Amino acid sequence: MLFAAGFGTRMGALTRDRPKPLIEVGGKALIDHALDLADEIALSRVVVNTHYHGDQIRRHLAERPKVKISDESAEILETGGGLRAARPLLGAGPVFVMNSDSVWTGVNPLRELAKAWDPARMDVLLLLLPAAQFTAHKGRGDFLMDADGRLERANGRPGLSYIGAHISRTDQLDDFVERAFSLNQLWDAAIGRGRAFGMVHDGGCADVGYPEAIPLAEELLSNG
Template structure:
């Protein structure tokens, strides 16, 4: 029987520099899209998948995020107030709160339509052959995304660096390899590179819509995507 992850690292510590004036007085996860904070869009994915344990990291304007999420008794905070540790360092710092085993991670600067993103990952997770499973969309369907794609997929779902698919910010990872990285601050790309070299990083394709909300001009694109999905229900 597969061991299915039931803990989620929610990345909420970023400075949001690409959002410019919108993040001068509030953290990016609290920027609203269609009347709802970005972090609440992310939490809807967690709730829809029935995630039992959620940890959010804090750095920029942490008091606002604590206050906004105070109604969530299932959520704990990983404090990076002194030093923001990026995705890799931040995940490693939060492991005592997340517990043992593989974990979900989810960025908070995107919106989703269609099937639940985390449930899709859980359904595809096979720890016997995978150390990581990333949720992707094709470059052509990556609303709001600028630049090339991130990965290519082979026939078995194994990943290589490429341009065909964009990483959506949702994944399952075995965090064991984080202990071998000496730096305090580092990206999860370091862990992905090890998994790629060993042929144990895989991808799953999201069947619905996705919008990268990393820039102010992406907000109306995200709202249009959500509006279209609501009309189709």
């Protein structure tokens, strides 16, 4: 599942007439950075949700036959509602989930998540980096992680930042009554059950959320 429905308001004029996933970083649209990683591990299906300028994303993806569109043109559903709405296209079982405004270096994030995933212990497995190593990201970190990889919220303490890729069960999305809601609510429920886990990415990542982040992300990519 690749999230591409947001308005990208922090990008200012760059998203006035196009969606953020089509902004180029290093000569390639942001959404293609994520899709190329999915291609490397030969996923059987990929779902992209759309809302803002969704027609442009649909045209951009026309030559990728494995990609299916989860159309949120009537109502943007946030991350949790968007993932739940896409389940008929995704099928049963755990899914990879990625943001379209991150770029990664190092090990393919989907491959390392798959290697560490343990459904007997986990409801969600998040890919993380120390906040200071998450290029262009503003924040002190979202989570603290114990020696077994189990997560708790950092709550203002310096910690690890979520870098836009994870594996999640999707059946528990039915526990939420709202149509539009954040995946953070799903993660907090998993933390409460002791079934939210994390792992530190073997590589770099940039958060391309605002215009000044683009050259920083390109520098990260060029250094590899």
